[in-house]
Amino acid sequence: MMNLFLNFLSYGIKILYVKIKPLRSDIMSKYNFEDDEDKYGKTQRLDSINEEIKKYHFNENSSITNDNSEIERKLGDKNNYLNSINSEKIPKNENPKEEFSDKTIVSSQNDFSKDYDSDKFGDTVVLKGELFENKNKNPKPPKKKKGQYKIFMGITLIVGIVVFLAVFIYTFMSFNENKTDTEKENILTTDISTENSPLVVKSINGNSDILVWDIKNEKNYSVNIDSDTEIFDSEGTKSSLKNILPGDVINVEFDKDNEKVTKITYPEDFFVLGNSKEEPVYGFKPSEKGDSISSDDKTYKVSDKVDVFYKGQHKSVTDIAEVDALKIKGYDDTVYYIEIFELHGSINIKNIDKVENGQIIIDENEPLELSGIETIPVLEGSHNIVIKGSNINDYTAEIFIVSCESFEIDLSDFQGKKCVLIVKANVDDYNLYIDGIGVSDIESPQVLDEGQYTIRIEKEGYSPWEETVNLSGSSKEVNASLEKLPEEKISFVITTYPADADIYIDDEYVGKSPMNISLEKGSYRFVAKLSGYSDIDRQITVDETTQSIDFSFQ
Numbered sequence: 001m002m003n004l005f006l007n008f009l010s011y012g013i014k015i016l017y018v019k020i021k022p023l024r025s026d027i028m029s030k031y032n033f034e035d036d037e038d039k040y041g042k043t044q045r046l047d048s049i050n051e052e053i054k055k056y057h058f059n060e061n062s063s064i065t066n067d068n069s070e071i072e073r074k075l076g077d078k079n080n081y082l083n084s085i086n087s088e089k090i091p092k093n094e095n096p097k098e099e100f101s102d103k104t105i106v107s108s109q110n111d112f113s114k115d116y117d118s119d120k121f122g123d124t125v126v127l128k129g130e131l132f133e134n135k136n137k138n139p140k141p142p143k144k145k146k147g148q149y150k151i152f153m154g155i156t157l158i159v160g161i162v163v164f165l166a167v168f169i170y171t172f173m174s175f176n177e178n179k180t181d182t183e184k185e186n187i188l189t190t191d192i193s194t195e196n197s198p199l200v201v202k203s204i205n206g207n208s209d210i211l212v213w214d215i216k217n218e219k220n221y222s223v224n225i226d227s228d229t230e231i232f233d234s235e236g237t238k239s240s241l242k243n244i245l246p247g248d249v250i251n252v253e254f255d256k257d258n259e260k261v262t263k264i265t266y267p268e269d270f271f272v273l274g275n276s277k278e279e280p281v282y283g284f285k286p287s288e289k290g291d292s293i294s295s296d297d298k299t300y301k302v303s304d305k306v307d308v309f310y311k312g313q314h315k316s317v318t319d320i321a322e323v324d325a326l327k328i329k330g331y332d333d334t335v336y337y338i339e340i341f342e343l344h345g346s347i348n349i350k351n352i353d354k355v356e357n358g359q360i361i362i363d364e365n366e367p368l369e370l371s372g373i374e375t376i377p378v379l380e381g382s383h384n385i386v387i388k389g390s391n392i393n394d395y396t397a398e399i400f401i402v403s404c405e406s407f408e409i410d411l412s413d414f415q416g417k418k419c420v421l422i423v424k425a426n427v428d429d430y431n432l433y434i435d436g437i438g439v440s441d442i443e444s445p446q447v448l449d450e451g452q453y454t455i456r457i458e459k460e461g462y463s464p465w466e467e468t469v470n471l472s473g474s475s476k477e478v479n480a481s482l483e484k485l486p487e488e489k490i491s492f493v494i495t496t497y498p499a500d501a502d503i504y505i506d507d508e509y510v511g512k513s514p515m516n517i518s519l520e521k522g523s524y525r526f527v528a529k530l531s532g533y534s535d536i537d538r539q540i541t542v543d544e545t546t547q548s549i550d551f552s553f554q
Helices: 002-028 046-058 065-075 078-087 146-183
Strands: 105-107 125-127 199-205 209-214 219-224 249-254 261-265 270-273 292-294 299-310 325-331 334-342 344-350 359-362 375-379 381-389 392-401 406-410 418-425 431-434 437-439 446-449 451-458 465-471 475-480 489-497 502-505 508-512 515-520 522-529 536-542 548-552
Touching: 199 219, 219 261, 249 325, 299 325, 344 359, 344 392, 359 375, 392 406, 418 451, 418 465, 446 451, 451 475, 465 475, 489 536, 502 515, 508 515, 515 522, 522 548, 536 548
Parallel strands: 299 334, 344 406, 418 475, 489 548
Antiparallel strands: 199 209, 199 249, 209 219, 249 261, 270 325, 292 299, 325 334, 344 375, 359 381, 381 392, 418 446, 431 437, 431 451, 451 465, 489 515, 502 508, 502 522, 522 536
């Protein structure tokens, strides 16, 4: 990976060099001359250059080779010099044979003495003719080329992108390499072949790596196998990597150099409960802390490194209920892997005290007493439930339970069993009360829940009637007999003229006149009979003003 990064960075630098080199040569050629010793020569003053040129032309045909070499060393290659002049787009001299002379070199130091320091810049050279014309004006700086600026900015942008990508790729790959090295710690450092430590399979990575948990050393390792590795299943039959599954517990053997995995086997104490989704195990209940799990006949420890999965999602051991369908894998009575095929939801029951002798029946299973039960675990899916009670009608419903969610039933919403109460009495226009609550329509049957009620009937002038009844079944009839209250009697005297007449009240003989009698208020029929006279027959109202009743025979 490091080689790939370095190659990538080197390629970017080459691109930068190729793009910058022409620009650099173009800029530097204005001031420098190349020679044989350096890539860029020393900066030359123009007055010095002219002096050297004259010497060069004077000795051009001379045979003094040493002098010419010395001049070329100082001045630089003349062809490069002329090329640099041409690069400034200076027009060629119409007379190619014209040469520089003493007259063409004019010292004009005074022309710039006001603006420039001669010690700093040296003598100023004015080239007359078509080449340059100063005319005592300050020299203008060369114009910047817009094309070169755009090229420079483009190259800068490209270089920035290249550097950013190179740094990003290097950092990312270095992180991955470090992470991979950490995750895949060399299993050989534990000397597995000597300890024969059982390894819990955590995952299978590709076709060669098995990520395992070392039970004895309590570390994660990556076991690398190849085509020469022999694999045997728990029955000792030759197998392959595809048959090794998460949760399996294996042993690993190495070659004599302890460098290569030669064999993978299953230890004798490895166990599996529940072979598949079609043949799971039920009835396992975890402890409150989740550090153990029990069935009817055995209790297993649960490793703190246990993996519990339901449909690919991690779950806790405490999420398991006895109704859940499981596959359990472990080693030496300790569970290291649990797969949940069917995970329960629950039925939550509220206000259980509202139902007497309550029971719930789920999917025609045995009835469960509701007393003391608030939550009932039920597998995900549709279920038929029946709730019974001595004071309610049977409640039947089909419900759907969702895994890890609750279905709530409030028993206070249930209506009890109904019964019809029919009340009859020996008086009319009475007042009817049921459990102290007045009933407005006394002529109609009363529909009530089954149970115990107090019935009371009242009427003015009669003693109240009251009775407690138990309502059960479809209907019940109650007959009430009210007794009239004794009223205050009015005492008065009955006299006749002549006396000794027989007196009858409402056709009932009461005695001979005169007589004292007491009667309740009301209207009565009085009849007086005396021999030799006609009967006297009167309808008389007796009230508090009545003091005497007199009859005279004619």
